Amino acid sequence: MKVIDLRSDTVTHPTTAMRQAIFEAEVGDDVYGEDPTVNRLEEMAAQRMGKDAGLLITSGTQGNIIAVLAHCKHGDEIVVGDEAHMFWYEVGGAAALGGVNIRTVPNDSSGRLNPDDIVRAIRDRDIHYPPTTLLCLENTHNRCGGMVLDVDYTNQVCDLAHARGLDVHLDGARIFNAAIALGVPVLVLVERAESVSFCLSKGLGAPVGSVICGSKPFIERARKFRKMLGGGMRQAGIIAAAGIVALETMVDRLAEDHANARRLAEGLAGIEGIRLAQESVPTNIVMFVVSPGVSGAEFIEGLKEVGVKLGFRNGGPFRAVTHYMVSSADIDEVLARIEAVYKELRQRAQR
Numbered sequence: 001m002k003v004i005d006l007r008s009d010t011v012t013h014p015t016t017a018m019r020q021a022i023f024e025a026e027v028g029d030d031v032y033g034e035d036p037t038v039n040r041l042e043e044m045a046a047q048r049m050g051k052d053a054g055l056l057i058t059s060g061t062q063g064n065i066i067a068v069l070a071h072c073k074h075g076d077e078i079v080v081g082d083e084a085h086m087f088w089y090e091v092g093g094a095a096a097l098g099g100v101n102i103r104t105v106p107n108d109s110s111g112r113l114n115p116d117d118i119v120r121a122i123r124d125r126d127i128h129y130p131p132t133t134l135l136c137l138e139n140t141h142n143r144c145g146g147m148v149l150d151v152d153y154t155n156q157v158c159d160l161a162h163a164r165g166l167d168v169h170l171d172g173a174r175i176f177n178a179a180i181a182l183g184v185p186v187l188v189l190v191e192r193a194e195s196v197s198f199c200l201s202k203g204l205g206a207p208v209g210s211v212i213c214g215s216k217p218f219i220e221r222a223r224k225f226r227k228m229l230g231g232g233m234r235q236a237g238i239i240a241a242a243g244i245v246a247l248e249t250m251v252d253r254l255a256e257d258h259a260n261a262r263r264l265a266e267g268l269a270g271i272e273g274i275r276l277a278q279e280s281v282p283t284n285i286v287m288f289v290v291s292p293g294v295s296g297a298e299f300i301e302g303l304k305e306v307g308v309k310l311g312f313r314n315g316g317p318f319r320a321v322t323h324y325m326v327s328s329a330d331i332d333e334v335l336a337r338i339e340a341v342y343k344e345l346r347q348r349a350q351r
């Protein structure tokens with residue numbers, strides 16, 4: 001039985017081309033700036049993002065904490081969506097390591113922050129207040145089911161932040177999924193943000209790594225903070241080599257993952273008792289809930305027994321994330337297995 005793992009696109013293994021590139025990678029000591037493969041990846045990433053410079057970092061989480069450290073001073077306040085990855089899943093790093101106050105404003109179901117809420121959250125100058133210095137956006141939005149912020153919205157919110165003296169950091173862990181879904185070059189989507197980070201290790205299939213991009217002085221500060229956080233790596237060309245292949249070969253094909261996610265969503269919506277937990281499925285994340293009476297933990301356990309792995313946190317929706325190791329035939333197989341397990345549990349609940 002083939003195990004089909006839809007917990008996340010982070011479970012993807014490096015492609016054959018990546019393994020070959022890793023094998024052949026020219027390397028040096030990157031802390032001395034001497035790894036040619038890292039330097040090539042950083043230039044390539046910066047160019048894709050339309051920024052002056054890039055920096056290979058260990059993870060998306062490290063990118064976001066570096067952004068906070070490099071944009072803010074101790075005691076500053078940042079504005080973040082209340083469903084943001086930075087707020088939920090980064091161990092409170094901005095506060096713990098940056099000494100930065102996190103002020104949340106509500107995310108709507110499409111991952112947006114209401115501009116009026118942002119304005120209200122930005123502090124005036126007052127002796128009592130911490131200065132608000134950074135706005136963080138997330139695209140695509142993880143907890144909002146891979147929803148996409150479009151170019152107009154992103155520009156509008158960046159302008160609003162800039163007019164009030166804030167910088168903008170874009171958590172673009174899956175920014176290429178957003179660009180592909182919108183059919184725009186990624187640089188148009190990140191143009192007005194001072195910094196953007198993206199993951200090589202998710203849908204792009206690389207084994208490790210993210211890149212953060214911004215101006216030269218920003219990346220200089222970021223490089224110093226990366227060292228402070230223990231992220232200065234030596235022959236990191238081993239990692240960068242796969243990242244280059246990821247950028248060259250794995251971006252355009254994300255459209256297939258999006259089509260598979262839609263196929264999965266349509267199939268799920270057709271199963272009685274299962275309901276999608278999002279209005280649309282623009283990228284590679286599908287969230288859904290099952291009718292009450294069926295225990296989430298039992299459903300997940302039953303699926304595991306038939307070789308289907310889904311994401312689930314108690315009380316939350318189920319999550320399926322498509323990626324290059326899952327084909328459209330696999331999606332049909334997943335639907336059949338989900339339907340069988342779900343029916344069985346439901347009948348048991350009704351007995």
Ligand SMILES: *Cc1c(COP(=O)(O)O)cnc(C)c1O
Pocket residue numbers: 058059060061062085086138139140141142171173174199201210
């Ligand atoms: C996955 C993710 C991150 C963190 O990336 P890691 O490489 O897992 O640390 C940050 N932001 C968003 C929106 C993500 O989806």
